[in-house]
Structures are given as C-alpha cells and as structure tokens.
Amino acid sequence: MERGILCILLLLAHLDYIAGRVINSKDRCSAKADVIFLIPRTANNGTAADFETFSPLEEFTTKVINYFNIKETAYNVGLVMYGRMAVVMTHLRPYRNRKLLNTGVSLMSNTKRFKKELAGEVNVIDALTVMTDMFTNKLQRPNFDPKNTVKKIGVLILRNETLIVNTEAVNMAAKMQRKGITLYVVMEGTSGAEFALAVATDVCKVYTVDNLGADLDRILPYFGNSLCGVTNNDMANITAPDAMSNCQPAIIYTPPAAPHNVTCDEVFINELKADVNNCAYFYRCDGIVPERLRCYAGDVFDGSTQTCSHRNSVTCYSQLVCPRPTGLFPYPGECRRFLNCYEGLPYVQSCPFGLIFDQNKKRCVLPSDTACQY
Incomplete structure (x- = not known):
C-alpha cells in the first residue's frame, strides 16, 4: 500500500510541469532508431464510436511522429494495437515520407477485422512481449543491427485500468532492460x-x-523532446531532465504544424481534395471553408476517382505505379499478388491459395512453374 502511494506521489511530482527550459532548434530529431507504439484497442471494436475514441490517440501519435525526421535511412516505426492479444498493424519498417506513416497510424482504426483478438481483458504483458520480439527478431526488423547500436524505443499508452505488478511484469521489465x-x-x-x-x-x-x-497535448512538448534526447546523441545532454525540475526536459524543438494548403473555390461546391499529409483524409469544399473528413476505417482517399477505396488500390498509400496503362503486372515484393492495371490505375489482386503470379504467362501458376523468388 505504501509503495502504491509513493508511486502516485512520484508521478504527481514528475508531472508538475510549469515551464520548460526552451532552446530553439530548427531541425527535427534525426537518427537511426527503431520506435514501436503500443496503442490500446477501442472499446467497441469496429463501430462508429471507435473513431471518436481512437481519434485523440491517432492525433497524439502523429504529433509525436512529427518530431522525427522521417526518411528511409533514419527511423523504423512499428505500430501495435493491443487488447486481449497484441496485433501488429505495421511491422518495423522505414517510411519514405511522413504522409505514409501518418496514414498507417490512421488505418489502425480498422479494428473490426481483429475483434476476436482484441476483445476481452487487456493483456499489457502480451503487448510488451510482442514489442520485444519485434525489436530483437531480425526477420521482423529491417536493417538488422547485430552490433546493437540502433536505439530501441517503445511507447506504451495505457487507459485508466488497474494493472497488477506481478512476477510477469517484473521479469518483463528486466528483459527489456537486458535487450536495451x-x-x-x-x-x-x-x-x-x-x-x-x-x-x-x-x-x-x-x-x-x-x-x-482531452489532455495529451499538455505533455506533447516534453514527451517529444525527451524522445529526441534518447534517439539523438547530440541532443541528449540538452534534453536530459533537470534534477531540480522533477524530470522536466528542456524544450529545444517545436515541430512545424502540418501544412494543409487547401483552398476552396466558391464555384466548385462539394469538390473533394486530398489531404497532403494523410491518405486516409480528404477535404470537402462547402463554399469557401474546407471541411476535413476521413474515409471509413481501412480505406484511403483516391483523388483520381474522388472516392475512398481499399488502401491497396490507391496509389497515395500503396505507392504502386502501373508499368503500362493496362495489363497484369507483378506486385513488388510479393509473388502471390499482382497488379491489374486499367487506364493507369493499379488494382491489387491475389492468386488463389497455393499459387503465385507468373509475369510471363500473366496468370497464377504453381510455385514450381515460375521463377518468382520473393
């Protein structure tokens, strides 16, 4: 009991933020680091209410990511949603640009397909176990680092639930410490x-x-700058907590707000325009003021058709380009799928189970009958 009271007092002291040490920096955090976000499931598993519940976590995660210099040679980011079990939504991978990563976060709202895995009592230890495996399994970690020089950072978001500190929790903490x-x-x-x-x-x-x-924006500047200090050695000394300020890190960087650059022409009422920062969102022009809307869970906006479609069918997220306007073509990196291109638009299709696509025969065949090696 005394330990529990001490824990709460420590937390309250830690979170007594008034004003941080502010040092201006123009650069985003830039480093080679692996970061995994563990996000709790929404309560309703696929209903419309999920959007309202998930939205603050989505916004917070994308704002944290905004502190990072996203490019293929820097951060690998993984996304996990957890409930009764942990579901890996996105394995650790580099992202070509910020828009793709923001979209990946937004697509986590599509939890209906994982209702069986997520429903039930929350198992945080399972989520931490999955995260640890993602960090340490070279098959799940791009640019595997055998010398262990790349920083490994987990971000666990917890809802207001009573969680017991048992042997499993203590052992998990020790394991994470051993794994760096x-x-x-x-x-x-x-x-x-x-x-x-x-x-x-x-x-x-x-x-x-x-x-x-409602309150995540309050901690964002401190949280973002603390993360920068862990990932970037040049910033570590500056962002290190001030012992006299109850863990309060310096605020050396405030990332720019995401540019929208959406203007509406009063002539084109109800015109739809893509969100340049996130494929899952779009703007509807209703007069002069643009209204930001999102596609249904799992879909992204296709500017060419002015509709929301499955993410694999929209170039904004899939980054797929048809080699020629019409025809069947290999799917990059996966033998079982192929592109069915029509008038320059790529539609992703899959071969029946046990078959893979042959780019010469333009059809699905047995693996022994083609040279696809992915």
Missing part, C-alpha cells in the same frame, strides 16, 4: 501507476494525463 529497450509509458489516471513505474525504463519515462481524450 527504452520504454515510455503514457497513462490515463493513476490506477496503473505502480505498474507503469515497474515496466518503464525510469520514472522520467512515465507521463500521466487525466483523460486520454
């Missing part, structure tokens, strides 16, 4: 305070808010 994983915890309320302090790398990696739906 830095774990941050962002939690709602104080019910899980003792658990958060047990699994987080240290007390300065625990952040709490009263409500995940």
